Amino acid sequence: MTASTTNPSRSHTENEQGARILHTVPSDHHIAQMAAIALVLSIIEGALPSPLPGVKPGIANIVTLVVLVRYGWRAAAWVSLLRVIAGSILFGNLFAPGFFLSLSGALCSLAMLAITWQLPERWFGAVTHSICAAFAHIAGQMLVVYVWLIPHSGIIFLFPIFAAAALFFGALNGLLAARLLNTPDT
Amino acid sequence: MSLLPRDVIKIGDGVTLLCAFCAVIWVTLSAWHSDLADKAIIRQGGKIFREVPLARDQQIEVQGPLGISVITIAKRKARITADPSPRQYCVRQGWLERAGEIAICLPNEVSVELLGGTKKYDSLNY
Secondary structure, eight states: OOOOSSOGGGSEEEOTTSOEEEOOOHHHHHHHHHHHHHHHHHHHHHHSOOSSTTOOOOTTHHHHHHHHHHHOHHHHHHHHHHHHHHHHHHHTOTTSHHHHHHHHHHHHHHHHHHHHTTSOTTTOOHHHHHHHHHHHHHHHHHHHIIIIIOOOGGGGGGHHHHHHHHHHHHHHHHHHHHHHHHSSOO | OOSSOTTTSOHHHHHHHHHHHHHHHHHHHHHHOOOBOOEEEEEETTEEEEEEETTSOEEEEEEOSSSEEEEEEETTEEEEEEOOOSSOHHHHTOOBOBTTOEEEETTTTEEEEEEOSSOOOOTTTO
């Protein structure tokens, strides 16, 4: 479960027996470690009761944000997607609706982060990334819910609640990520 | 270390926060806005019993299989005031004032639905 972000071409070669071996580089290990931290955070979050189904703080995304600012979008995408896939294996909902909701949220967030990441770092920090990604997250999820699970216009009534939660938790996660980024050695 | 030093929340972040806040307000207003109703449709046994405007305050009695349901219209709102059904869900639902709102007394087969300028869809008529 590794990924070479520095040199994909040498991510696997063949040894004398002809078996394929996965070569890993330190950045792969780092991504795996970060994804593992994010995984732990999402498991902790899963144990917390939620006031409303679907409203979750998404504290695992703090890790994604830190990785985004420190190591770039590719690394953040790996951490985020590894966390979603490994998390759904641990929670036992791989390829269940919950998994596709997580995945669509993560993909939309990553698409948004690819844009906000280009913003000048002098003026825009983790808070901006976090809020924008949180909005992309709920927009993507609501779209999947509407197209696939509940094709009914009534879900628009829930949208303000999810949008407010995205703003609140997006800003909170962004602040926490920004504070972590200000602390050396994270 | 204070909670919000300059390099934790940057100027652009403040702008984003403000824009996001406005967006949430706008989304809330546009999603939760709904027309005030101007008439009520009372149904009994699936058939329209009466269509009444909300402009005039009145009480209407509807005979159902269990007994009489009483519907009150007052101050441009409508409610089921009394009903013979055992769980009283429709009575406890209280006043209806927006288009698309509906109170149903299933055991007595009586319902009150409010209509406004444009008919809103819900799970009952989707």
